Amino acid sequence: MDTPAGHSPLAPGEIAVGVVIGRASEYFDFFVFGIACVLVFPSVFFPFVDQLQGMLYAFGIFPLAFIARPFGTALFMTIQRHWGRSTKLTAALFLLGTATAGIAFLPSYASLGGWSIALLAFFRVLQGLALGGSWDGLPSLLSLNAPPRRRNWFAMLGQLGAPIGFLLANALFLYLTLSVDSEDFLSWAWRYPFFVAFAINVVALFARLRLVLTHEYTLALEESDLEPISTREMIRKQGRNILLGGFAALASYALFHIVTIYPLSWIVAQGSQGIDQVLTVQMFGAVAGILGTIASGLVADRIGKRTTLGLMAVVIGVLSLFAPLLMGGSALQQDLCIVAGFLLLGLSYGQASGTVTANFERRFRYTGAALTSDFAWLIGAAFAPLVALGLSIEFGLWAVSGYLLSGVACTLLALRINRRIGNNH
Template sequence: MHNAAPHAKVAPSEIAVGVVIGRASEYFDFFVYGIASVLIFPTVFFPFVDRLQGTLYAFVIFSFAFIARPFGTALFMTIQRHWGRGTKLTASLFLLGTATVSIAFLPGYNTLGETAIVLLALLRIIQGIALGGTWDGLPSLLALNAPKGKRSRFAMIGQLGAPVGFMLAASLFLYLNHSLSREDFLGWAWRYPFYVAFAINVVALFARLRLVLTQEYTVALEESELEPISTRQMLGSQGYNIFLGAFAALASYALFHLVTIFPLSWISLNASQAVNEVLTIQLYGACLAVLGTIASGWIADRVGKRNTVGTLAVLIGIFALFSPILMNGSAIMQDLFILIGFTLLGLSYGQAAGTVTANFERRFRYTGAALTSDFAWLFGAAFAPLVALGLSVEFGLSAVSIYLLSGAVCTLVALRINKSLEAGD
């Protein structure tokens, strides 16, 4: 009888470091593009229309990455099955870094005309495809190896990448916008964050490869049955769980861009505050989101993940009712919208991932978690800046309330359906 070779136990703390570095690098890319869509792209790529229309056009292109992301997941899961995790992760992060740094070299509309816009859209699609391949299974492995009674605390660690990535991106844009003239900022300095994104991706790549290519982690992934099941097989067998999980997280994902990208666009277009003031408040908000994300793990371990996500959905719905009053008010009220929104985002997003992951059969969990995240981003966040800004200009800020409320309702309905399915089992 063949005995399996002994191997070192997986240390959750080591996985946590890899998860945070990996997620923070992805979100940094994500927010660099999002902030540039408000501050840079309307002037550089859409100078032939007014600033509002240019921002809306930029938000359309912003959504392309989220549309492409599930296709990227399918592509790179195939690559992993044939050539392994290391090849998949290297190829996806190289593609992501190349697409991101290419934006830094992209001439504007005044130089290339419409070709510049087409190239920007193409690079954004490539970013989305590449992001689909960055799933390394470490968050799932971390949750499965968490100490008993602390799974939610460990599950929230990967979610810390969002506020950390935002803080890095917003700080860099704040520094450049504060230190340079408007001409220099729009002329060349805006390109610098895209260079930095490439460098961060390289660091993140080596940090993650150091984990996923070791024998200990290979064995741990295999023992946990974290396999790259084909997307077709996944959708055919567990598709209902993917969409149920995506909608269960919708309140959090809908809120995501409504406290990060949307306030920056709305306030700067209405000139009710200086851009630097908004970015500064958002940095404070991101700190609150970090604390909220950490707190969410302790709360969920005590009252349960479903109760935490459901309660936060209700609170997000209440917050939605007051959003028009806050955003239409004074600078202090707008700041309150940002700070309260970031706090709710941390508390909800901290537990949004994997809300119904336990529903997946074990061998489907790896691909299922990736696709659930992809569709949650697509349904909840991809069009949020475009819809919120476009409808708010046309019909007033009540559109933001409706958008957030719809996300909260979807979350509560999905959680209810999930509970019924579990009761039925």
């Protein structure tokens, strides 16, 4: 993209910093909630059932954020059209931080009864609305500003926030479980990660506003026709592409929470390893995920994004056949499965963003990318922890393999349809 005379170009590296910081902060919030669904919420909010049933109840609240997310996108796109990008981003991240910190102040079920569960669900919905509104267009702008032969490398940077956010959330919970006894952890220490999430959001907000409010950023968005479009118009004119984008990376999104959240719940339910051991192994897994995400950019620049996504979907299918044997085996086998799963997640999820963005007319790409991401999360990842844990307890680990294989089939079919659409154009 050419920059008008008299204006400084917006360097891809500068955009990349904003993308990584922004995404890592959002993922940190969500991973703190996901880990708490296993380690905290069953005892604090669902003490009237056993631990396993408590995890299933907590995982029932977990998807509410993903259900609310498309509505958040629609709401905050309206705010942006009327009051601008900075107002939208500030309001969305303030809401996200406030909802997350609000969870930290929640009384337990023993103190407030069923209202504590209702408030937990309410704050979870607010998290989803806020995350939908936090879309700043930076990934789209980064892709358009990146050198043509390195666009997949730069596209990877937005996805890098996921393993980084998980590493930070996991490390904080590990530190707390090692520092205090279980009684103190469930009484007050579990609240600290949610306070930290608020602080991280404040830092991320200023880092992103510093870029979003620049004149160069505004010019770059205007030149690229990256503008907020009403959701109604998007669905009417680009509904097929949004749906196709939601399914194109389904294998990656299905794998996402099955690798990050589900193993902890399964191992805790089975009692096959200590919590500290699992959290430690998951930190090594997060590092493997970071390396895999970086590698995905190199691979995709050589063979193409869609080919990479299709190839990784096949590998996910292969892993799903071995995963039951590993997760049902010894502690070492479980650890191997977790680390291998994270590595594959990085390779796959690293290119899961913007798979069908080229299908959108230029003016629809800003809102289209946001809604496509919303529906990909909703279809592929929102219910994964609940479904995976429920299936594995009721039918065995092989049922989880079937769940993953269905995601693989959807991805391969969507990529095939997308290729035909591309050929027709």
